[in-house]
Amino acid sequence: MRPIYETEEDLEKEERLALAFAEKYGAEAHKLPALYPLDYCYTKDGSVVAFIEIKIRTNSFAAYPTYMISLGKITSARNTHITTGLPVLLAVKWGCGTVGFIDVNAPFENLTMGGRTDRNDEADIEPVVHWNMESFTIVHQA
16 A cells, blocks of 8 residues: 655645635535545535635746646546536646636647656656646736
């Protein structure tokens, strides 16, 4: 089994962003179980209305021309959309304070092998999706 790298601090940052989106869109945020493929779902009047994957990045929004994320993560997110018919979003807060989101069904720019190399975990290198940064809807510009 792979190690879990998520810290309490990571979870707190994700929760703050999840709650900010919930408030902005008039919904209630619910943290999903630890190994669930997505981070939160949102409800209105008790019914689930959307799902969200949250990423907190340390680099600035302008650091790279594309946003990279695991193909496996996006496959799970798209399958959730197919199964439920509900929106599934990827929300990102960059180190500069910019916050944006993208629908996981948006066409991506490229598919490559990539991932993290700073943890010396060979399982971190996998097929990754790249979205152009301009594809994100920015809700807070730092």
